[in-house]
Amino acid sequence: MTQETLQQQQQQQVLTVRGVNLTVEGGRQILHNVHLTAKSGSMLAVMGPSGSGKTSLMNLICGRRPPSSTMDGEILLNNRKVTSRMRKSFGYVTQEDVFFSQLTLKQTLWVKLPSSMTAKDKEKRVNEVVELLQLTKCLDTKIGGMSDQGLSGGEKKRANIACELLRNPKVLLLDEPTSGLDSSLALKLMEILGRWVVEQSSIVVTSIHQPSSQTFHEFHELLLLADGQIAYSGRRELMVEYFEGIGVPFHKHWNAADFMLEVVKESSQHKAHILENGRQFAERAKQEQQQLASASASQVHLNLSYQADAGSRQNGLAGLDEGSVRIRFTSPDFSPQAAAAAKLQDDSEGVHLVPEVSWWTQFLALSYRGFLVSREAILSVQVLVQTAFVAFIVSVLWFQVAKTENNIADFISAVSR
Numbered sequence: 001m002t003q004e005t006l007q008q009q010q011q012q013q014v015l016t017v018r019g020v021n022l023t024v025e026g027g028r029q030i031l032h033n034v035h036l037t038a039k040s041g042s043m044l045a046v047m048g049p050s051g052s053g054k055t056s057l058m059n060l061i062c063g064r065r066p067p068s069s070t071m072d073g074e075i076l077l078n079n080r081k082v083t084s085r086m087r088k089s090f091g092y093v094t095q096e097d098v099f100f101s102q103l104t105l106k107q108t109l110w111v112k113l114p115s116s117m118t119a120k121d122k123e124k125r126v127n128e129v130v131e132l133l134q135l136t137k138c139l140d141t142k143i144g145g146m147s148d149q150g151l152s153g154g155e156k157k158r159a160n161i162a163c164e165l166l167r168n169p170k171v172l173l174l175d176e177p178t179s180g181l182d183s184s185l186a187l188k189l190m191e192i193l194g195r196w197v198v199e200q201s202s203i204v205v206t207s208i209h210q211p212s213s214q215t216f217h218e219f220h221e222l223l224l225l226a227d228g229q230i231a232y233s234g235r236r237e238l239m240v241e242y243f244e245g246i247g248v249p250f251h252k253h254w255n256a257a258d259f260m261l262e263v264v265k266e267s268s269q270h271k272a273h274i275l276e277n278g279r280q281f282a283e284r285a286k287q288e289q290q291q292l293a294s295a296s297a298s299q300v301h302l303n304l305s306y307q308a309d310a311g312s313r314q315n316g317l318a319g320l321d322e323g324s325v326r327i328r329f330t331s332p333d334f335s336p337q338a339a340a341a342a343k344l345q346d347d348s349e350g351v352h353l354v355p356e357v358s359w360w361t362q363f364l365a366l367s368y369r370g371f372l373v374s375r376e377a378i379l380s381v382q383v384l385v386q387t388a389f390v391a392f393i394v395s396v397l398w399f400q401v402a403k404t405e406n407n408i409a410d411f412i413s414a415v416s417r
Contacts, residue, residue, distance in 0.1 A: 013040045013078060013170045015061075015203050020073030022056055022228075024066055030056045032229045033279070034073070036205075038221060040170070043190075043197055043204040045211075045236070047257065048225035049265055054207035055095070057225070058175050061205070062092045077171070091164030091172040095179060097156045100373045101145030105130070105138050105159055111369045112166055115361045129165050133158040133192060154185045161189075165196070172197075174206040183212040190218040216257040226264035226271060230278040246277045 017036035023029045031053050038044040046054050056066075063084060065071055075082045099108060106126060113122045130136050135158055143159070144150015151159060157177060164172060172193075178186035190211075197204045208215075222239055224232040232239055239260065240250045248263050250256075264271055377383060401407050 012201070013203055014038070014076075015171055015205070016074070016076040016079070017057070017061065018074040018076065020057070020060060020075070021071065022053075022060060022065075023070045025068040030228050031060075032227075034223075034225070034228070034230060035233060036223055038203045038205055040201045040203055041198050042220040043194060043206065043218065044221040044223065045216075045219040046205065046207040046223045046225065047209070047260060048231075049261055050209070052225040053228040054209075054225060055175055056228075058092070058173050058205070058207055062090055062173060063087045089167075089169055089171070091167065091169035093160050093164055093172075093174040093177060095176045097160045099143040099156070099159070100369065101143050101148050101150065102373050102376065103369070104140050104142050105135060105151065105162075106140060107369075107372055108143060108159065109162060109166060111365045111372075112163055114358075115364060125166060129162045132165070132196060133162050134188075135159065135162060153180050154189075157181060158189065161193075168200060169202065170200075171203045171205070174204070176207055176209060178208060178211065178215070183215070187212060187215045187218070190215050194218050210261060211257050213255040213257070216255065224260055224264065226275060226278075229275050231264050231274050232260070232278065243274075246274070248274065 015036070015038045017034060020031055020034045021029065022031040034053075034057060036044070036046075036057075046057060048054055059065065060071060061075055061082075063082075077086055080086075109126045109129065110122060113125060117125070126139075127136075130139060135155060138151055138155055138159075142148065142150040143156065157180065161174070161177065174193075177189060181189065193204055193206075196202070216236070219236050222232065222234065222236045223230070224239075232242055234242065240256060243260075243263065244250055250259055254262075264274060371378075398410065401410055403411075
C-alpha cells in the first residue's frame, strides 16, 4: 500500500446517523427513526418543509439536544460513537449570525486562532479563508449591527462560515446557510463550499429550505424529511427516479427541489404513501449500515426495490413490479494498515481531531476581544477628561486630611468616590 493511499484513508471520514428518535418535553416526537450517511468529499442536503425537524437533526449531531428531551439511536464517525471531544472538531454554522458589531472582520477571525500560531501563520491562515470565501475586500470593515453600517447580509453569512473554516474541520454542519440570500449569492456560496469539501476531503451537511435548481445540483446526497420522518435518502440524481418508481410522477418543467417539497405537503393519503416507502427505505438502510460496520470490502452495493401494495394501486399510485434503485455506499477501509494510519493521527479515537485550545489561550483571546469591543468607550477623550476632572475635585476636597481616627469617615467617602 502506497503512502498516498495511506494518507487518503487517514483523511477519509464517514458520518453516520442510525435510527435516531427525538422526543421533547410533553411527549411530542420530533424525529422518527432517521438515518443519514455522509462521507468525505461530499455535500449532503437535509431538506423538508418548515417544522420537519431539519434544525433538530443538526443540533443533535452537534450534541445540542434540547433540555428535558429524550433521544435514542446512534451518531457515529468512522464507526465510532461521537464523543464530546470529537464534537469539538465539528464546525457548526447556525442560522443566526452572532458577532461583535464593533470588530472588523480581520479582528473577528484573528482572535479565534490559537496563540501557539505565529503572527505570520495567523495572517496566512486568515488570508486563505477570506480569499476562499471572497471576503478579501472586507477584512478591515466592521461587522456592523442594527444601527451601525458594516458587512452586508451575504458577507455576514460568509463571515460566519469563515469563523468555522479557520479550524479546517473535517465535518462542517450548516443550518440554513442560504437564508436571506438571493439565488445568485446562494449558488455562489454553495459552489465555494463544493470546491472546499473536495479539496479538503471534508464532510458538509447542510439544512436548506428551498434552493434554486442550480443550487440543488451542487449537492451530492439528499435527505428529505417530512414530519420528522424520512421521505427520501440517497443520491441527489436518483431522487426523481425513486419518486416515479413509487408512483409519484415528476413534473418535467418543475425545479426538482420544489417538486420534492410539494409532494410531501399534498394530501394526507399521498403523504402517508410516501412516508411508508420512506420507512421501508430507512429499515433497509439500517440493515445495510450494520453490514457496512463489519464489512471488509471497500465498496458494497445496496439494491432497494420499492413495491407498491395493492391498496396503492387502487388509489391510482402505480407501483414497480420489477424495478429497483441502485445506490452505492462507500465504507471506510478498516484494514490493519488504515488502522495504523489512524492511530498515528489520534490514539484515542482513530479519527481526525482538531487540536484543542488551552484554557489560558481562550482566556487571553476573550480578554483581548473584550478590550477591542470596549476600547472606544475606555479610551475616548470624553471618558479620560471626565475621569481626570473627578480625580482633581476629589484630590482638592480631601487634600492634606489628617490621618486620625476622627477622619475615618472622610477617607471612606473619598475611596467610595
